[in-house]
Structures are given as structure tokens and as C-alpha cells.
Amino acid sequence: MTVHSPEPAKAGGDKRERIxxxxxxxxxxxxxxxxxxxxIAKRAGVxxxxxxxxxxxxxxxxxxxxxxRMERVNAALAEAIAPIARPLDxxxxxxxxxxxxxxxxxxxxxxxxxxxxxxxxxxxxYSNPRFAxxxxxxxxxxxDGQAAGELDASVPAPLAARAIxxxxxxxxxxxxxxxxxxxxxxxxxxxxxxxxxxGLAGGPGLQRSNA
Amino acid sequence: MTVHSPEPAKAGGDKRERIxxxxxxxxxxxxxxxxxxxxIAKRAGVxxxxxxxxxxxxxxxxxxxxxxRMERVNAALAEAIAPIARPLDxxxxxxxxxxxxxxxxxxxxxxxxxxxxxxxxxxxxYSNPRFAxxxxxxxxxxxDGQAAGELDASVPAPLAARAIxxxxxxxxxxxxxxxxxxxxxxxxxxxxxxxxxxGLAGGPGLQRSNA
Numbered sequence: 001m002t003v004h005s006p007e008p009a010k011a012g013g014d015k016r017e018r019i020x021x022x023x024x025x026x027x028x029x030x031x032x033x034x035x036x037x038x039x040i041a042k043r044a045g046v047x048x049x050x051x052x053x054x055x056x057x058x059x060x061x062x063x064x065x066x067x068x069r070m071e072r073v074n075a076a077l078a079e080a081i082a083p084i085a086r087p088l089d090x091x092x093x094x095x096x097x098x099x100x101x102x103x104x105x106x107x108x109x110x111x112x113x114x115x116x117x118x119x120x121x122x123x124x125x126y127s128n129p130r131f132a133x134x135x136x137x138x139x140x141x142x143x144d145g146q147a148a149g150e151l152d153a154s155v156p157a158p159l160a161a162r163a164i165x166x167x168x169x170x171x172x173x174x175x176x177x178x179x180x181x182x183x184x185x186x187x188x189x190x191x192x193x194x195x196x197x198x199g200l201a202g203g204p205g206l207q208r209s210n211a
Numbered sequence: 212m213t214v215h216s217p218e219p220a221k222a223g224g225d226k227r228e229r230i231x232x233x234x235x236x237x238x239x240x241x242x243x244x245x246x247x248x249x250x251i252a253k254r255a256g257v258x259x260x261x262x263x264x265x266x267x268x269x270x271x272x273x274x275x276x277x278x279x280r281m282e283r284v285n286a287a288l289a290e291a292i293a294p295i296a297r298p299l300d301x302x303x304x305x306x307x308x309x310x311x312x313x314x315x316x317x318x319x320x321x322x323x324x325x326x327x328x329x330x331x332x333x334x335x336x337y338s339n340p341r342f343a344x345x346x347x348x349x350x351x352x353x354x355d356g357q358a359a360g361e362l363d364a365s366v367p368a369p370l371a372a373r374a375i376x377x378x379x380x381x382x383x384x385x386x387x388x389x390x391x392x393x394x395x396x397x398x399x400x401x402x403x404x405x406x407x408x409x410g411l412a413g414g415p416g417l418q419r420s421n422a
Contacts, residue, residue, distance in 0.1 A: 031335070088412060114335075117328040124242070124325075124388065142411065151411045155402045159394075160411060163403050166381025167374045174373055177335065183370075191366045192374050199410030200353065200362045200371060201299060 016054050018044040023065050028107035032062060032115040062111075062119055063126060069108045070130035073101060077137060087145030092193045094141060095168065099189035102172045113172045135161045167192050227265045229255040234276050239318035243273060243326040273322075273330055274337060280319045281341035284312060288348060298356030303404045305352060306379065310400035313383045324383045346372045378403050 022043035026035045037058060041048045055061040080097035081090045102109040116122050139161035145151030171192065175185045233254035237246045248269060252259045266272040291308035292301045313320040327333050350372035356362030382403065386396045 091411070118334075123329075145411070152406075152409070155406050155411070159399060159402060160406060162381055162385055163378045163406060166377040166379070168377070170373055170377025170380065188370060191370060195363075195366050195371060195374060195407070195410070197410050197412045198363070199406070199408050199412075200302070200356070200366070201408045201410075 015044075015046060015050070019046065019051055019054060019061070020065050020068050023061050024069070024107055024111055027062065027065070027115050028110040032058075032118045037061075059119055059122070062116065063122055065111060066116055066122070067130050069112060070134065073098070073108075073112075074130065074133050074137060076101060077134075081141065086150065087141055087148055088150050088197060090141045091145065091151075091197065092190075094138060095164070095193045095196070096186065096189040098168050099171065099185050102175065103185050106176065109172055110176055113169060114176060135165060138164060164196055167196065226255075226257060226261070230257065230262055230265060230272070231276050231279050234272050235280070235318055235322055238273065238276070238326045239321040243269075243329045248272075270330055270333070273327065274333055276322060277327055277333070278341050280323060281345065284309075284319075284323075285341065285344050285348060287312060288345075292352065297361065298352055298359055299361050299408060301352045302356065302362075302408065303401075305349060306375070306404045306407070307397065307400040309379050310382065310396050313386065314396050317387065320383055321387055324380060325387060346376065349375060375407055378407065 019040065022040045023035075026040045026043060030036075030039075035058070037051055038048050040061070041051050044051075051061070055064060077094055077097055081093050084090045084093055122128075135158065139157040142151060142160050142164075143157040146153040146157060171185060171188055175182055175188075230251065233251045234246075237251045237254060241247075241250075246269070248262055249259050251272070252262050255262075262272070266275055288305055288308055292304050295301045295304055333339075346369065350368040353362060353371050354368040357364040357368060382396060382399055386393055386399075
């Protein structure tokens with residue numbers, strides 16, 4: 001499946017970015033289905049037809065937006081964990097950095113966690129290389145911790161990565177959809193970090209086997 | 212928001228159930244958006260118009276189907292944990308029972324985890340009492356474990372319940388969407404049970420503080 005338009009020229013690249021920025025806000029505000037391409041065009045300051053020079057369809061625009069933002073998320077996470085030595089601390093930092101991104105960029109998070117799921121094409125047909133990259137990055141941290149004897153090696157690292165993503169995604173979703181005053185998702189990050197690292201049966205409220 | 216049609220009469224109740232059974236299979240097979248009410252009617256053996264005597268719209272049918280199946284899931288989980296004494300074993304049993312339901316009833320799981328999210332009405336407007344009940348049931352197990360000193364009391368029980376649901380939901384989703392040979396989700400249940408209870412830093416592959 002092709003989700004990319006042909007590589008745009010330099011000036012065009014700027015226009016492509018403007019369309020993606022506009023789509024991020026319009027999708028987050030109105031939802032993927034209700035969002036109108038004409039409103040995205042207006043917000044980006046381009047003619048309606050210009051959008052179709054860069055993206056084949058609204059689904060293609062959503063998937064390209066996902067790829068663009070997920071690439072930034074992956075880069076931000078890689079940068080956050082790079083200076084840290086111990087795998088266990090890397091894991092804690094990864095969890096905190098992801099949920100901090102959600103808190104700081106709610107419209108990106110809205111697209112990644114809520115709107116994207118409404119595209120049947122995305123859920124069922126798209127192979128999703130950027131998400132695979134996210135999982136690989138997280139699984140590598142876990143595998144390093146297992147190799148160093150810091151983390152339990154009996155759970156396969158890719159499964160553990162998927163489980164941790166499930167926790168992060170569910171927290172992001174419940175935070176985004178919460179009406180009224182939202183809970184503190186960055187504080188929640190430290191709780192779930194503790195839960196995933198020490199387990200419900202071994203957290204700081206009970207006996208603690210290691211730091 | 213009203214999602215229920217008025218209580219149907221006894222014979223009608225049977226017809227309502229037949230429509231829900233048909234909807235479960237048609238939604239799972241074609242997806243919520245592509246599913247046609249006329250196909251659901253045909254499969255249920257009723258006239259197209261009959262469906263609208265019980266359900267206001269396709270969205271209403273999806274939400275009623277969710278309520279019906281989630282009620283069964285909640286009852287099955289309550290039954291699975293009822294005979295077990297220790298909160299820690301209850302938690303393990305809850306996790307295993309949920310993922311076993313996914314493995315045994317993939318069309319129900321498909322509707323609960325994949326199709327439902329495609330309804331913007333469900334995601335954003337519906338208050339979802341059955342899911343709240345699911346979370347309450349899980350949080351109660353955790354709170355009991357905390358009160359008994361078996362589980363870490365520093366993580367709020369509702370947040371831990373939400374995090375555990377995130378793990379279960381993500382595993383169900385990745386299992387359902389996996390093409391080709393699927394991984395063993397019931398075996399995965401024991402891994403994630405261990406991960407959530409003992410943590411990545413305290414599983415059986417490392418030192419283990421308690422059973």
C-alpha cells in the first residue's frame with residue numbers, strides 16, 4: 001500500500017507540512033469523519049485541489065499525518081533515553097517521556113489515539129512501519145535490561161513492549177476523553193512506571209527487592 | 212443519551228436477541244462501516260424495518276450489542292473469580308479469564324476491541340456504564356489485595372485497573388489483527404499476569420519476593 005505522495009520539491013515540502021499541521025488541528029477538533037478537506041485547505045492557506053496533489057484521499061492524509069507525528073515521537077523518545085545508562089532508568093524515562101508528550105501535545109495525541117482508530121483502512125490494511133519502530137525501540141530497552149540481568153527474562157521482550165504500549169495508550173485515551181478536570185497524566189506516568197517495573201506485588205508500598 | 216429501545220415483549224425479546232447475534236457476526240465480518248442493516252436483517256430472519264422497531268440506528272445497534280456482550284463478559288469474570296480467596300490469585304484468574312474469552316469468542320472480541328472504536332458516537336458521547344462496571348470489578352480485586360497487604364497500595368486501584376485493561380485490550384487487539392498464524396494469547400495471559408504482579412524487575416526469571 002502506498003501512503004506517500006512522490007517526494008515533493010522544496011517549496012512544495014513546506015506546503016505539505018502546512019497541510020499536515022492544518023489536518024492535525026482539524027482532525028483533533030472535529031474528528032476524522034466529520035473533518036472536511038475544504039476546512040483543512042482553508043486553514044493551510046491552499047486551494048482545495050492542492051491537497052490532492054500531495055495526498056490521494058482523506059485516509060491517505062490521516063496516515064501521512066500519523067507517519068509524520070509518529071516519526072517525531074520516536075525521535076523524541078530516542079533523544080530522551082540516549083543519555084541514560086541503566087535499562088531500568090531508560091524504561092522509566094521512556095514511559096514518562098511518552099506521557100509528557102501526550103500532555104504537551106494533546107492534538108497530536110488525539111489523532112494518534114482516537115481518530116486513527118476510526119480509519120478501518122489504517123487498522124486493518126496498513127502495515128504501520130512507524131509503530132513497529134516504536135515497539136522495536138521499547139523492546140530494545142527491555143532486551144538490554146534482560147541481558148544485563150536487571151529485568152525478568154521470562155517474558156519475551158516484544159510482548160512486554162506491546163503490553164507497556166497498551167498501558168500508555170489506555171492512559172492517553174482515558175486522559176484525552178475525560179470530561180471536566182483531567183487527572184495528572186505525568187504523575188500517573190510515575191505510578192505506572194513503578195507498577196510495570198516492580199509489579200503490583202512488589203511496589204514501594206510493600207517490600208522492595210531492588211532500586 | 213438513550214441507547215435502549217423500550218423493553219421488548221417476551222417474543223420480541225427473542226427477536227431482539229436474534230438481531231444482536233446477527234449484528235455480532237456481520238459487524239465482525241465486514242466491519243461496522245461496511246456492515247449493512249439489510250444483511251443483519253437477512254441473517255436474523257426478520258424484515259429490514261423490524262430492526263428499527265428495536266434499534267434507532269446502526270450506532271444504537273452497535274452500542275446495544277456492546278452492552279449485551281459486555282454484560283456477559285462481566286458476569287463470566289465475576290463467576291471466574293468468585294471461588295478464589297487470595298486477591299493475587301483472583302487477579303491472575305481475571306487476566307487469564309478475559310484473554311480466554313477473547314480466544315474463544317473472536318467475533319465478540321472483534322466488536323469490543325476493533326469495531327466499537329470506529330463509532331465516534333461511542334467513543335465520545337456514550338457514558339459506557341458496562342465498561343465502568345468492568346473497571347470497578349477489576350479495581351475491587353486490586354483494592355482487596357491492597358487492603359490485605361498483598362498488593363502495593365501506592366498506586367490508586369482505579370488507575371491500576373485502567374492500566375491492566377490497557378494491557379488486556381492491546382493484547383486482544385494485536386491478536387485479532389495479526390495475520391497468518393496467531394500467537395498463543397492464553398499463554399500470553401500468564402506472562403502478562405506475571406509482569407503485572409511481579410513487575411519486569413521482579414519476575415520469576417530474577418529474584419522473587421513472594422508467590
